Amino acid sequence: MILNNRKNISKIQLIFFCIIIALFCSLVLVLPRISIPLSLAYILSLALSPIVNSLMRFRLSKTVATLIIFVFFLVAIVLPLIKLIPILSNETQEIQNSIPKIEQYVMSQFDVFREYIKLKTGHEIGDAYLFQLLEDLQKWFGAFVLRIPNYLASFIEWIFLIPFFTFFIIRDSDSFKKMLLSFTPNSIFERFYYVIHVFNRQLGNYFFAKLVEAFIVGGVITIGLLLLDIKYAVILGFVAALTNIVPYVGPFLGVLPAIVLGMIEYGMTSSTMGAILSLYAVANIIDIFFVFPFLVSKIVNLHPMIVAVSVIVGSHYMGITGMVISIPMVAAIKLIITEIYNEIYTERSR
Amino acid sequence: MSSYEKSVLESGASNENLANKINFSMMKYLWLANPLSKKSKDSIPKFLRNLELFKSFSDNEMRILAKYFHHRKFSEEEVIFRFSEIGIGFYFVFSGSVELSRDQLKSESGEDNFLTLEEFDYFGELALLQEGNRRSATAIAKNACELIGIFKPDLEILIQRHPIVAAKFIQSLAIVLSDRLYILTYEASKLAEKIKQLEKSK
Numbered sequence: 248m249i250l251n252n253r254k255n256i257s258k259i260q261l262i263f264f265c266i267i268i269a270l271f272c273s274l275v276l277v278l279p280r281i282s283i284p285l286s287l288a289y290i291l292s293l294a295l296s297p298i299v300n301s302l303m304r305f306r307l308s309k310t311v312a313t314l315i316i317f318v319f320f321l322v323a324i325v326l327p328l329i330k331l332i333p334i335l336s337n338e339t340q341e342i343q344n345s346i347p348k349i350e351q352y353v354m355s356q357f358d359v360f361r362e363y364i365k366l367k368t369g370h371e372i373g374d375a376y377l378f379q380l381l382e383d384l385q386k387w388f389g390a391f392v393l394r395i396p397n398y399l400a401s402f403i404e405w406i407f408l409i410p411f412f413t414f415f416i417i418r419d420s421d422s423f424k425k426m427l428l429s430f431t432p433n434s435i436f437e438r439f440y441y442v443i444h445v446f447n448r449q450l451g452n453y454f455f456a457k458l459v460e461a462f463i464v465g466g467v468i469t470i471g472l473l474l475l476d477i478k479y480a481v482i483l484g485f486v487a488a489l490t491n492i493v494p495y496v497g498p499f500l501g502v503l504p505a506i507v508l509g510m511i512e513y514g515m516t517s518s519t520m521g522a523i524l525s526l527y528a529v530a531n532i533i534d535i536f537f538v539f540p541f542l543v544s545k546i547v548n549l550h551p552m553i554v555a556v557s558v559i560v561g562s563h564y565m566g567i568t569g570m571v572i573s574i575p576m577v578a579a580i581k582l583i584i585t586e587i588y589n590e591i592y593t594e595r596s597r
Numbered sequence: 598m599s600s601y602e603k604s605v606l607e608s609g610a611s612n613e614n615l616a617n618k619i620n621f622s623m624m625k626y627l628w629l630a631n632p633l634s635k636k637s638k639d640s641i642p643k644f645l646r647n648l649e650l651f652k653s654f655s656d657n658e659m660r661i662l663a664k665y666f667h668h669r670k671f672s673e674e675e676v677i678f679r680f681s682e683i684g685i686g687f688y689f690v691f692s693g694s695v696e697l698s699r700d701q702l703k704s705e706s707g708e709d710n711f712l713t714l715e716e717f718d719y720f721g722e723l724a725l726l727q728e729g730n731r732r733s734a735t736a737i738a739k740n741a742c743e744l745i746g747i748f749k750p751d752l753e754i755l756i757q758r759h760p761i762v763a764a765k766f767i768q769s770l771a772i773v774l775s776d777r778l779y780i781l782t783y784e785a786s787k788l789a790e791k792i793k794q795l796e797k798s799k
Binding site: 256257297300301303304421425428429433434436437438440441444589 | 664667668669671672675676677678683684685686748749750753754757758759760
């Protein structure tokens with residue numbers, strides 16, 4: 248019998264284990280409709296696990312600790328959101344209404360620019376490009392509006408699925424882990440356990456730090472814009488918080504809508520525009536010099552060049568999602584490579 | 598066999614009437630003897646209860662600690678870990694026996710192994726505490742055996758969730774290690790004295 252041989256048994260265990268892991272990975276890749284909310288829920292559960300752990304210090308069971316966090320988030324996020332949604336929809340409505348205004352503004356600026364170029368160089372620039380661009384933009388926007396119900400449907404699905412998945416992942420993470428480890432072959436058990444533990448910790452810490460960072464930057468910008476009494480303050484702050492999750496590129500993406508809206512409302516050279524720009528600068532300086540060094544950089548120990556390259560590659564393949572998850576992915580790959588390196592080089596040399 | 602089990606059996610053997618009051622140890626025994634309760638779940642705390650190492654733990658603390666242990670099965674002659682491998686696990690022998698050996702020792706003195714561990718013995722406690730610990734011996738299952746292991750990640754989570762249990766656990770480990778260190782220092786000082794005497798006599 249094959250099974251009588253001890254070496255064969257451990258080989259079969261290893262193959263079985265690899266097949267199960269490969270099967271799971273391919274399922275995740277094949278079913279994006281499930282895997283995207285599932286991975287978001289996984290990331291969320293990792294980011295929330297420090298809070299669960301500290302709640303469990305008070306002799307609470309894991310289920311109760313998870314429930315407390317969920318109730319807290321319900322109160323802390325959903326209630327303000329309910330109040331914010333009318334403001335947000337108001338602001339988006341107004342932005343939509345001001346689109347002709349933007350068009351007019353761009354046209355008039357273009358005319359001024361063309362006159363200027365003609366005066367200086369004597370050449371006249373054709374306006375075909377500009378019209379083409381504006382037409383494309385309008386088409387794109389129209390298509391976007393038409394697709395909004397689709398987005399909304401998947402968004403509503405996510406709103407239910409993500410908390411649902413997150414709750415059970417947090418509550419049952421220990422039994423999932425025990426199940427996975429119970430059929431991990433003895434020969435790779437310790438190393439496998441250590442790698443998944445470090446990977447989870449890095450990923451969790453990274454997203455926890457990013458969450459805090461986004462809250463701080465979004466909060467500073469929203470409060471500053473409200474104090475400056477600028478239109479669309481809340482939506483601009485929200486956008487700034489969201490884009491801040493993307494490293495290096497994010498802050499620039501976040502300031503773009505503020506520049507566009509500020510230009511239309513107050514003009515490029517007005518003092519309000521300067522105040523807006525300096526507010527964004529201050530928020531990002533706080534981020535770069537106070538939040539980032541204490542929270543993020545300690546966790547992800549990657550060279551800035553590698554970070555930039557991985558963000559570009561991520562955005563190329565998976566868009567904005569790719570930009571967000573590229574860094575932890577690269578950190579994980581680095582961890583695994585280091586572990587294999589240690590295995591191959593350090594031990595043999597001793 | 599635990600104390601309440603013993604007392605119930607003894608009173609039953611001597612035909613004594615059981616007490617009229619609510620007998621908690623009796624109830625506990627009956628509860629634990631319930632055939633529907635999951636035996637595998639109870640086995641780890643029961644096993645740990647028998648260890649001298651954990652004598653300061655209360656029942657509840659033991660139950661919490663037991664959740665962080667992993668049950669591993671090894672077949673005959675399977676390697677548990679190798680000499681100089683990076684290790685993170687601390688193991689108890691649940692059943693069967695484990696052989697510790699060192700290749701260097703083998704080549705120097707011709708001995709095959711320097712230690713055989715039986716039920717209730719433990720090994721690898723340094724891996725749980727040291728940073729980047731390298732195993733100081735090779736551990737091989739002498740026959741088909743079951744081990745109960747706790748690993749660095751488990752200890753990290755235990756510290757965050759149940760600091761008191763974790764502190765007690767680390768204290769127990771520290772007692773074992775300090776006893777060993779004490780003996781080692783004593784032996785070392787004796788050796789140093791002997792070397793001095795030898796040098797003088799030369």
